[in-house]
Amino acid sequence: MTLSARETAWARIHSLAQRPGAGSIRTLFDADPERFQRFHRKACGILLDMSKTSIDSEVLAALLELAQASQVTARRDAMAAGQIVNQTEQRAVLHMALRAPRSAGFRAALPEGGYEDASASVEETLERMRQFTRAIHTGDIRGATGETFTDVINIGIGGSDLGPFMASRALWTVRSPMRPLYRPMPTRTTGRPSAPG
Numbered sequence: 001m002t003l004s005a006r007e008t009a010w011a012r013i014h015s016l017a018q019r020p021g022a023g024s025i026r027t028l029f030d031a032d033p034e035r036f037q038r039f040h041r042k043a044c045g046i047l048l049d050m051s052k053t054s055i056d057s058e059v060l061a062a063l064l065e066l067a068q069a070s071q072v073t074a075r076r077d078a079m080a081a082g083q084i085v086n087q088t089e090q091r092a093v094l095h096m097a098l099r100a101p102r103s104a105g106f107r108a109a110l111p112e113g114g115y116e117d118a119s120a121s122v123e124e125t126l127e128r129m130r131q132f133t134r135a136i137h138t139g140d141i142r143g144a145t146g147e148t149f150t151d152v153i154n155i156g157i158g159g160s161d162l163g164p165f166m167a168s169r170a171l172w173t174v175r176s177p178m179r180p181l182y183r184p185m186p187t188r189t190t191g192r193p194s195a196p197g
Contacts, residue, residue: 009066016059023054082107082115094118133170 021027029035029051039051039060050060067073079085082092092108097118100106108118135141139148152168 005069006066009062009069012062013059013066016062025052025054028054028056082109082118084109084111092118094122097122129170137173137175 016022032038036049036051038057039049039055041048041050055063075085079093080096082094084090084092086093090111094106094108097104097106097108100119102119102123104119106118106122107115108121109115132141136149142148152172
């Protein structure tokens with residue numbers, strides 16, 4: 001059986017990881033005082049410092065080979081173009097539309113054909129969230145007993161924890177009538193504080 005380009009690239013990475021001293025970052029810095037200069041990239045105000053990992057020229061080349069074999073660039077371009085890339089849910093995944101201004105004009109392919117204005121959809125959802133949060137803070141939205149909300153309780157487990165954590169944190173401000181966030185202990189420690197600071 002012949003290996004695919006992707007399998008070959010993975011095998012190369014695995015082989016490089018097995019080399020003696022492959023994980024020793026201190027040794028790599030001792031051997032190459034210019035390591036930081038060679039293994040960092042900077043763009044758009046973001047610094048990617050690979051020098052403090054066990055990466056070396058061979059590993060970087062193997063990782064780039066894997067990216068090419070996995071068609072990362074083509075998949076990124078398809079995602080940015082709003083094509084359907086989430087095969088499980090048959091939908092586009094325009095995460096960048098969440099961070100872009102309304103004027104960005106991101107479009108998302110629809111399973112039945114055509115496109116929707118993803119930027120407009122994101123802006124509409126964010127506005128509904130702002131209105132909901134304001135209504136909670138002003139007491140226009142109340143609990144089942146008619147009382148204003150006083151506590152935010154976030155229950156999340158594992159990967160599902162981040163979204164509720166951010167939403168409940170957004171509902172709590174110094175000026176709101178709510179007390180700080182209370183979180184039951186998740187089954188997996190997240191390292192996040194239990195109350196906003």
